[in-house]
Amino acid sequence: xxxxxxxxxxxxxxxxxxxxxxxxxxxxxxxxxxxxxxxxxxxxxxxxxxxxxxxxxxxxxxxxxxxxxxxxxxxxxxxxxxxxxxxxxxxxxxxxxxxxxxxxxxxxxxxxxxxxxxxxx
Amino acid sequence: xxxxxxxxxxxxxxxxxxxxxxxxxxxxxxxxxxxxxxxxxxxxxxxxxxxxxxxxxxxxxxxxxxxxxxxxxxxxxxxxxxxxxxxxxxxxxxxxxxxxxxxxxxxxxxxxxxxxxxxxxxxxxxxxxxxxxxxxxxxxxxxxxxxxxxxxxxxxxxxxxxxxxxxxxxxxxxx
Numbered sequence: 301x302x303x304x305x306x307x308x309x310x311x312x313x314x315x316x317x318x319x320x321x322x323x324x325x326x327x328x329x330x331x332x333x334x335x336x337x338x339x340x341x342x343x344x345x346x347x348x349x350x351x352x353x354x355x356x357x358x359x360x361x362x363x364x365x366x367x368x369x370x371x372x373x374x375x376x377x378x379x380x381x382x383x384x385x386x387x388x389x390x391x392x393x394x395x396x397x398x399x400x401x402x403x404x405x406x407x408x409x410x411x412x413x414x415x416x417x418x419x420x421x
Numbered sequence: 422x423x424x425x426x427x428x429x430x431x432x433x434x435x436x437x438x439x440x441x442x443x444x445x446x447x448x449x450x451x452x453x454x455x456x457x458x459x460x461x462x463x464x465x466x467x468x469x470x471x472x473x474x475x476x477x478x479x480x481x482x483x484x485x486x487x488x489x490x491x492x493x494x495x496x497x498x499x500x501x502x503x504x505x506x507x508x509x510x511x512x513x514x515x516x517x518x519x520x521x522x523x524x525x526x527x528x529x530x531x532x533x534x535x536x537x538x539x540x541x542x543x544x545x546x547x548x549x550x551x552x553x554x555x556x557x558x559x560x561x562x563x564x565x566x567x568x569x570x571x572x573x574x575x576x577x578x579x580x581x582x583x584x585x586x587x588x589x590x591x592x593x594x595x596x
Contacts, residue, residue: 308536309511309512309514309515310499310508310511311495311498311499311508311511311512311515312498312515312518314498314499314500315447318500356518356522356534356536356584357536357584358536358582358584358585359585360585361584361585364585382522383518383519383520383521383522383523383534384522384523384525384526384534385522385523385526386525386526386530388530388531403523403526404443404446404518404519404522404523405442405443405445405446405447405519406446
């Protein structure tokens with residue numbers, strides 16, 4: 301699988317990669333983006349199988365990234381990995397077509413629970 | 422009404438939990454609440470703001486840690502032995518971002534979070550570290566080091582960058 305990780309923090313992108321490995325979801329090609337706009341461009345050019353995205357990012361937020369992706373016709377599974385896990389944001393994410401929302405700080409179990417249906421170990 | 426001031430004991434306990442959970446998660450080490458002081462000397466400081474759109478109030482959320490702890494945090498987050506200064510700044514900013522997002526979820530029902538900023542300061546007196554404007558601070562100890570999470574309702578938000586607005590984030594003010 302090809303997995304796109306969009307987060308403006310390099311440290312968090314590395315933690316996401318490590319946590320996926322700890323969750324047993326390893327052996328996949330990882331592509332990285334530093335904001336939603338770059339994520340959208342990469343998603344359209346490289347057609348990843350899964351997108352993990354932060355919400356609050358410069359240039360384009362994660363929710364705008366998701367909406368633009370869905371507006372383009374893409375059905376690529378999209379999951380937020382964000383520090384804000386309110387019900388309001390979970391609802392907005394679901395209504396916009398997200399697979400789920402993993403709230404930071406997270407555990408490998410949270411990744412496994414949220415992603416096991418779309419990522420093979 | 423300001424949701425960021427005069428926090429009750431229960432909310433302060435929740436802030437303790439946020440700080441210890443964030444530190445435990447990024448370091449994979451046990452963190453415990455403490456009343457110990459921050460270390461003397463250079464500090465890594467992350468700042469970001471919350472805009473409570475229901476009441477049009479602002480607060481700055483700030484995470485402080487000694488540079489020694491910040492270096493360990495960056496090394497663990499980046500999986501490197503010797504993190505570069507920019508790695509330390511990035512890691513501490515993300516630490517602040519995680520804490521700030523959880524504070525926002527704890528205190529606000531409809532709010533925006535700025536992007537985090539961070540820096541390493543040579544000296545930060547205790548008086549400056551502890552908010553005296555109705556805000557709150559909690560501290561945690563991990564690996565023998567102290568870190569602090571503070572909410573500063575009256576702190577300046579100049580220079581902080583906000584992510585682009587989404588149309589449905591614009592909220593009609595309650596009558």
